[in-house]
Amino acid sequence: MKIVRNPVVSVIISVIILFTLYYSLSSTSSLSEPKPIAPSTKSNELIKDDKEIVNTPFMPKMANETIKAELGRSSWKLFHTILARYPVTPTENERETLDQFIQLFAKIYPCGDCAQHFNKLLDEFPPQTSSRSIASVWGCDIHNKVNKRLNKPLYDCAHIIEDYDCGCGEDEENAKKEAFEIEKEGKQSGG
Numbered sequence: 349m350k351i352v353r354n355p356v357v358s359v360i361i362s363v364i365i366l367f368t369l370y371y372s373l374s375s376t377s378s379l380s381e382p383k384p385i386a387p388s389t390k391s392n393e394l395i396k397d398d399k400e401i402v403n404t405p406f407m408p409k410m411a412n413e414t415i416k417a418e419l420g421r422s423s424w425k426l427f428h429t430i431l432a433r434y435p436v437t438p439t440e441n442e443r444e445t446l447d448q449f450i451q452l453f454a455k456i457y458p459c460g461d462c463a464q465h466f467n468k469l470l471d472e473f474p475p476q477t478s479s480r481s482i483a484s485v486w487g488c489d490i491h492n493k494v495n496k497r498l499n500k501p502l503y504d505c506a507h508i509i510e511d512y513d514c515g516c517g518e519d520e521e522n523a524k525k526e527a528f529e530i531e532k533e534g535k536q537s538g539g
């Protein structure tokens with residue numbers, strides 16, 4: 349084997365060997381020490397880069413019809429109340445958060461057969477998140493699509509925000525109705 353005699357080349361080789369040793373040691377120690385999770389600045393960082401989330405519902409079929417109906421009523425109550433309290437003018441992050449919540453809700457809904465249908469509905473009618481009134485009416489409409497499939501009466505969505513009273517006091521209630529009226533007028537005048 350030929351020995352390198354040039355001192356510059358020797359220094360370069362030593363530096364390379366030292367760096368290689370340093371990096372291999374530091375990557376081994378990171379295996380035993382969990383890395384701290386950096387706080388998210390964007391809501392879509394909720395889904396971590398290197399992990400794929402399940403893209404189809406995975407809960408088992410729910411055979412007990414009484415439990416299925418009870419679960420449905422409670423879930424719809426939560427669903428519509430979230431939409432009725434959603435910001436009048438949401439930020440991009442808030443929109444993304446609502447969208448992710450609805451998508452995950454559809455994947456993990458505990459009645460697997462319901463989740464399968466609901467997930468397909470979301471593909472066809474994706475969540476509308478641009479404002480409180482738009483999100484609430486979208487939610488009412490998607491519930492009506494489920495009602496229709498189950499041969500249940502359809503709900504009148506015209507007063508959906510008022511119907512899901514959040515219990516947050518008169519002032520906020522009035523502000524909420526006002527915001528809804530302003531938005532409705534804007535739409536009627538083509539704005």
Ligand code: FAD
Binds near residue numbers: 423424457502
């Ligand atoms: P629900 O439909 O539970 O409604 C509860 C109350 O909400 C009603 O009494 C009414 O006051 C109000 N309401 C009704 N329609 C609307 C609307 N459009 N907007 C706002 N409020 C409204 N059950 C199945 O058997 N098969 C399924 O595939 C299935 N899929 C489901 C998917 C999801 C995402 C959810 C949350 C539930 C699902 N269910 C399913 C349950 C089903 O929708 C009902 O919740 C259940 O049958 C009980 O019905 P209900 O008549 O008491 O009224």
